[in-house]
Amino acid sequence: MNDKMKIFNTYHPLGLFIYFASAIVITMFMINPVMLTIAIISGIAFVLTLTDIRTFLKNLAYEIPFFILIALTNPLFSHNGVTPLFFLNGNAVTLEAVLYGLDMGIMILGVIYWCKCYSIIVDSEKFIYLFGKAIPKLSLVLSMALKFVPVFKRQYRKISDAQKCFGYYATDSYFDKIRNALRVFSCLITWSLESSIDTSVAMKAKGYGLKGRTHFHNFRFHIRDLFLIAVTLFMDIVVFTGIGTDIIDFRFYPKITQINLNAESIAVYGAFIILMFMPAFLEIKEKIKWKYYVERI
Amino acid sequence: MDYQRKYEKSENKNIKKISIIKYIICVIIIPTVIFIGTKLFDGKKYAFLTAVVVLLSCVPFIISFEKGKNSTEKMVILAVMIALSVFGRYCFSMIPHFKPITAITVITGIYMGGEMGFLCGALAAVLSNFIFGQGPWTPFQMLAWGMTGLIAGLLSRYLKKYMVALAAYGAVSGIIYSMIMDIWSAMWQDGVFNIKRYVACIISGIPTTATYIVSNIIFLLILARPVGRKLERVKLKADIIEKD
Structure with missing residues (x-):
């Protein structure tokens, strides 16, 4: 399938860069399992709209062992936590460490999926346009x-x-x-x-290095780009407020804390869902539109 | 004549500005980022902070290339060396981890100076990751490859003369590259630097490191002299004068 056919690809590079930077950075900072689940599901949804299912499954064959490796090795290196499951060479293997390993595995897979989407959407042309002035x-x-x-x-x-x-x-x-x-x-x-x-x-x-030369590029800033940036920044503010004020705080060590489910934390989760599912939603909307128009012919 | 003098004056001013910016980054910005970062993340999630600091430490080289005096020939040769190292990954992709990027970066460092070596390595990392996948590991690769090129430039007098030194440098750069990358793989898992995990990463990476060492030595011994001759010839032909 052609990458150029994707709606997210037609956005202005600036908006795309801000969007991907915030999605990847927020995912990297998360410990809260709810947020990480949102991140990985949205990442998989986005990857699936960008590539076909066969490549996805082929990559999954590499990613699952990697995930298992991270999840299993964490308890071997980290003996924090208060609930021992069993003892290995005199060191306790704790429930907390096992769950933390799983959590980190989900985080890393989420970041890998989002980086994959970044690589597909923000290609070298957009990258050079973005940094060409600096x-x-x-x-x-x-x-x-x-x-x-x-x-x-x-x-x-x-x-x-x-x-x-x-x-x-x-x-x-x-x-x-x-x-x-x-x-x-x-x-x-x-x-x-x-x-x-x-x-x-x-x-x-041809006069390279002389003053007054301009460069050709094919990117235009539309209203929808402004809209994308505004939504991204607003959701960023909501999520970072959530992180800063411990509304969505979650700790594995020394004892696993409860997942917060009050109104404020649900608002933060909602904001994160809107942020992360935006591209997948846009792609699916475009696909449905395309099918609808094709059927009308 | 008047214009020439004016141009030289502005060049000198530019160079002064660059060195000031470099010092600001090294002395003020990086420590500030580390300070704020440690306060903000208090004891966890250092991986992102490390990536930012690593990226910032590449910035002085980028700035001095941007603002410095550079002829078109130098730029095009840099582009060629980067493209060759990226392309080399295709030619030898039949053997995993057997890639000439380090060797070409080292050769560029030896014959074109440390700055060009750094940029060749760092940009080859950025460019090849457009093909092989960008990620938070890109800044680490930039720094690791860039440093091998820079140090090769500093040691160029010995590396040009003695083949043994060249081979030894190839081996050392392979080890240092995988040690820098292992810092990332160890930190990336739970965000803090766990020395046990780091050692485990290094041990599990020994086969890869060995491949790096062997490929670096082979490529350097085979390519260094002929490619060096070619670079010297082009430098003479294009009249590139180095000012170090």
Whole structure:
């Protein structure tokens, strides 16, 4: 499926960056299991709207062992807590440590899902646009390097084919393959350094570094971007107030505390749900709209 | 002539400004962030704070490249070296963890100076993570690879001369890289630095570290001299004069 078809992809990079920064940072700070459950479910929902289910399941095969590893190793390193389950080498394995490990595992998986969404949505083009004003030279270097990667790929294949035509290292042995790769890599370096000088001469000829040059980009700031930023910041304020005033405070050590379920904490949970499920909601809304319009044709 | 003098004057002013900004970041901003962070998180969730401090410590290099005197040739060569190290991950992706990023960063550091080495490593981390996945580990990779490039630049006199020193540096940089990254993997699990967990991470990472060491040594020994020659030639051809 094409990433460009996603509604969240068409938002302005500034709003997207603020949104992802707040979602990932809040998830990283959370200990409260309710908040973490919201974060991971929304992250999975968002990933599922962005990628197809097969890639999701394929990645899950790596993520579940990772999760189990984190959850199981925590009690081995941390002996805090007051409810011992059993003793291992004279050290108590406590219920609190086991549950804390599970909690941390959920947090890490949540952050990984959100980072995945970030990687899909905020691609290099948006990143360079965002930081282009603050670091113009380095973002130019980055965008040049990005352009060079596919160019090198093509050139690598060309050189490799030519070498094979000469009869170099055409066998299937592992050692020959590595030697071939190194040889072609060396050729590629020569070629790329030589052509880089041409690039820089061309840049100079076109007036790079002179005053008054502008850059082309295709991002426009709409009302909905303002709306996204406003909603994000408002929900951030609500959630951070919740963190700051201990409304959603939750502790594992020394003894597990009760999950707060009064009106204030439910308001914070609600704000967090709105914040985290916003992109998945927008994607699903767009999908339903699309289906509806297709059916009307 | 008048314009030239004016330009040089503003350059000098610029350089002074850069060094002031660098000192402000190192002496004021980073300690303030640490102080506020420890007060705010009191004893837990240091992982995020560490990531922020690590990112801040990359900023002086970025600023001095932005504001410093840099020719177009230098920028394009930097872009080429970054792209090569990212691309190298494709060429050798048949062997896990066997990647030339460290080697190319070290070579850039030796032949183009420490600053370029740092930027090559740091930006290669950012760029390759656009392909392999961004995350809170990106600042750590930036710092780890950047430092290997910077130190290579500082030791360039010895690394250029002695192959043994080069191989040793490759091994050490592999170990340091995985030790810096293990700080992150240990902290990331529950937010505080647990020395036992750190040791466990290092021990469980020994095979990976060994692959790093072997790949660094192989790539450095094979690539350093020829690539160095090519870089020297391009430097001569493009008339890049280093002022260190």
